[in-house]
Amino acid sequence: MGAEASPAARTGAFIAVAVALFCIQLDFFALNLAVPGIADEFGVTASAAQWTLSAYMLAIGCCFIVGGRVGDVFGRRGALLAGTALFAAGSVGCALAPGLWALVGARIVQGVGAGFVFPVSVAVITNAFPDAIRTRALGAVFGIANVGTALGPFVGGGFTEGPGWRWIFWLLAPLSVLALAVAYVYVPDSRDPTAPRQLDLIGCATVVCALAALTLAVERGSAWGWDHARTLTLLALFAVAAALFVRREPRARHPLIDLGLFRNTPYVLVTGTGTVTNMGYAVTVFVSTLYLQQVRGLSPLEAGLVFLAPAALVALSGPLGARLSGHMRPVSVMALAGALAGTGMIVLSLVTAWWLYVPVFAWCGLGLGLGWTFASVATQQVVSPERAGEASGVLLTFLVTLGGVALAAAASAITAMVPERSPDAAYDAILRCGGAVILAASVVVLVVRHRLADAAGIGGGAPPSGAPRSAGARAHGGGAGSRSSHDGRLP
Structure with missing residues (x-):
């Protein structure tokens, strides 16, 4: 697609991607508040109903890398259509589910669809828009997607207390069909022209096995017990499968991931900072939900209303990050996001x-939202468009998987602290700890960047606004069989 895409194709791609990502964000943040209602309707425990979240996280976490690379190799339009169709079908299945396990199965279908849509969407926009406006387009897309984040708690709480949690999915189904129709009509195809139409199936199997084992262990470890045989077996399976994947990829004829991506210094710095910030995002949403309902005594709907303030600034973080990128280098923007998020949490x-409380909560939303949103924008600035899906898939895998690890750690910490402290004291301690970690990470990446820049003799000024990326900026990707790493140009 690229710069040759017509204005109509670019507009259509923008609308399709924005609506699809809006649905995914709304779905995730709405259902968190609907779990008690699901448990009540099906007559199951809250722990059993939690499988509706765990199954989704299991499916989506396993599919980011594979979905992104499938789009790069076989065509992003087809991958986007398939993912959106699966998400729409899963939404209908959730709305009609007669029992808990039927709902869990439909959530897995939703998760697989979302796991393809997210990385492919970023790649579609990257290849649809020319360099001069690509960052603004990505920022605007994430801004619209984050409106779903803003409305999620409100919609989830409102529907749970009103017509019922099934209406969350009845809302998502037609919106997903709309995104599918627009994508079918307007989104032209694009793919990595240097990649043969072959996929490393063994690599796919090992990475999916590794991510499934880790995600399931993290999601269910607190319920099973961290020293339970099932949890330990899953963690061991993750370690073995991950080791096999890392060993295989450099030898594979058509690798799923070019491990040279991790020699791309800008990509690693942005991904690392974004991951830590997203861990803070996950923990803040989790802890604040408990605080508002258990300590403040708010209903799900009232808690959703409080969440509108920070979520509104999360929605603004996408366009803000795109604007800042014209004046600051990506790592500097990420460090600013970390500073805002870390101090806000403390x-x-x-x-x-x-x-x-409400203004400070909104302040947190701006910093945390800027961190995870701009990570997706910034990584596209430091890789070639041909490998956009791969880079996005790897980033999203780190964001989601380690976000789950942070949630599990927070839940375990609360369980350990509450017998000796009040719940609100435990929540405050977790927020302070998380804020301190994010601040430390922001300082570290700035120090690393400046030291590497000094060693390379590179100035620290901002990139010229709207300037096309040079071959050095497109550090990852290139010719067939490329294993190129970053050439020294720091973000």
Whole structure:
């Protein structure tokens, strides 16, 4: 597609991708508040109903890398259509589910679809828009997607207390069909022209096995027990499968991931900072939900209303990040996001009055949203468009998988602290710890960047606004069989 895409094709691609990502974000953040309602309707425990979230995370986490590379190799249009169709079908299945395990199965279908849509969507926009406006387009897409984040808790709480949780999925189904129709009509195809139409099936199997084992262990470890045989077996399976994957990829004729990506210094720095910030995002949403409902005594709907303030600034973080990228280098933007997020989490743990809590919560939303959103934008600035899906899939895998690890750690910490502390004291301690980690990560990446820049004799000025990326900036990808790493140009 690239710069040759017509204005109509670019507009259509933008609408299709924005609506699809909006649905995925709305779905994830709405269902968190619907779990108690699901448990009540099906007459199961809250732990059993939690499988509706665990199964989705299992499916989506396994598919990011494979989905991104399938789009690069076989065509992004087909991958986007298939993923959106699966998500729409899964939404209908969830709405009609007669029992818990039928709902869990439909959630897996949704997760597989979302696992293809997310990385392919980023690659579609990257290849649809020319260099001069690509970053703004990505920022705007994530801004619209984050409106789903903003509305998710409100929709989830409102539907759970009103017509029922099934209406979350009845809302998602027609929106997904709309995205599918627009994509079918307007999105032209694109793929990596240097890649043969072959996929490393053994690599796919090992990485899916590794991610499935890790995700399931993290999602269910607190319920089973971290020293339970099932948890330990899954962690061992993850270690073995991950080792086999890393050993195989350099030898594979058509690798699923070019491991040279991890020699791309800008990509690694942005991914690392984005991952840590997203871990803070996950923990803040989790802890704040518990605080608002258990300590403040709010209903799910009332808690959803409080979440509108930070979520609105999360929605603004996409366009803000795109604008900042014209004046600051990507790692500097990520460090700024970390500074906002880290200080916001610490201050949030210190305030109790509503007139302070809500603005500080919104401040957190801006920093945390900027961190995870801009990570997806920035990684596209430091890889070639041909490998956009691969780079996005790897990033999203780190964001989601380690976000789950952070949630599990927070849940375990609360369980350990509550017998000796009040719940609100435990929540505050977790927020302070998370904020300190994000601040430390922001300082580390800035120090690393400046030291590497000094060693290379590179200035630290901002890139010229709208300037096309040079071959050095497109550090990853290139000719067939390329194993190129970053050439020294720092973000």
